[in-house]
């Protein structure tokens with residue numbers, strides 16, 4: 001097992017993920033995890049992650065005893081500076097800052113670069129740099145402006161790289177990590193996601209003990225996988241609650257309910273559409289809508305939670321990208337959109353939080369879902385926002401608007417499936433616009449609403465590209481929408497990427 005000490009880089013879980021892809025289990029822990037803990041957990045090596053800190057100013061320091069464990073150590077970016085600092089090298093704020101792709105000269109004799117070729121392209125993002133290598137270290141990579149881009153002390157098996165091997169912009173980065181994990185640390189690679197499932201079920205069982213847990217299910221991949229996993233750990237002490245807010249896709253509420261009960265979960269379905277529409281009356285501002293839905297959701301959920309005797313835990317299907325997004329909310333970057341979840345509830349009701357998927361990425365969650373024998377149709381579903389169709393109706397949310405949009409959306413999804421392109425698209429959606437345009441049908445002049453279609457590819461929703469869908473798919477979708485939904489007279493296609501646009505329109 002490899003322990004990654006987290007110095008605050010947004011890539012730190014990516015390091016763990018890359019190592020897991022090598023078949024080696026890896027966990028991320030706070031930077032100051034005591035050395036005794038690292039030893040107790042049976043780590044075979046330690047990685048210092050990158051981070052926004054600066055060794056030259058305020059330094060986040062690991063437990064110095066980590067250096068005496070005799071374990072192989074790899075410092076990445078800020079982590080390399082920490083290593084250099086602890087080994088009495090010199091780190092300085094340099095005049096030249098390096099951001100983005102750089103070409104490195106590497107020493108291919110170093111075990112860290114074994115099997116790598118030149119040119120070696122790597123992703124850098126740093127202001128400080130190591131200006132004097134510590135005693136015992138050799139320089140094993142450099143760039144035109146950076147004399148120490150990587151260093152090694154083979155005797156103590158301590159290595160440092162100023163670049164980020166974990167990102168895809170460093171094409172040979174996985175090789176570097178593999179060299180460290182296998183060749184240098186000698187760690188066997190026989191871990192699999194199946195082991196993750198077993199360990200997660202066990203851990204959740206221990207966490208909840210003799211208590212019981214509530215979880216919200218929405219039909220989305222994350223909450224479904226979290227619920228099925230938790231059900232394996234807790235059986236009937238898991239109370240899945242499905243709040244139907246009336247803003248789901250056509251027929252989705254029944255499908256979700258039938259599927260989950262079919263998997264043996266005792267799902268409680270709460271019909272709350274009327275209550276949500278009531279609360280949403282007159283609201284058009286996107287953030288107010290989100291807040292209104294979030295608050296109403298929490299209220300409904302809380303009422304249900306209070307009915308469950310002896311409730312101790314709330315389980316959420318939080319994934320790693322959600323963890324990053326909420327971290328950035330606390331940090332300097334602005335909240336782009338407030339994401340709705342049942343936050344606030346745990347403290348208010350004195351519940352402990354269980355997040356069995358928080359170390360995983362979406363595609364890993366899908367793989368876990370397959371292992372749990374969840375229907376591939378559910379696992380392959382496009383992401384769907386918590387506030388549902390409300391953020392795709394760019395106006396007041398009324399039952400009529402929802403019905404029209406549900407129809408348009410269902411036609412679009414059906415045509416994507418018929419055209420065999422549904423799985424090539426990360427997310428597809430229809431949006432009901434608050435404008436009316438003139439049309440003609442038969443001999444009649446019409447004056448109706450516009451539907452915009454959007455389809456994007458993405459890895460994690462953070463960035464996205466619009467998809468050049470086959471013409472016949474677009475054409476059939478548009479024709480069917482206009483022919484079958486009386487209030488809609490025009491269909492347009494969205495050609496913007498994220499950034500500058502977001503995926504949803506609100």
Ligand code: XMP
Nearest residue numbers: 338339340383384385386387461502503504
């Ligand atoms: P944006 O529109 O921010 O969306 O580019 C990125 C991804 O997040 C989904 N999304 C949400 N999911 N609650 C959610 O659970 C929300 O309030 C929310 N807003 C956006 C969106 O569908 C896309 O997949």
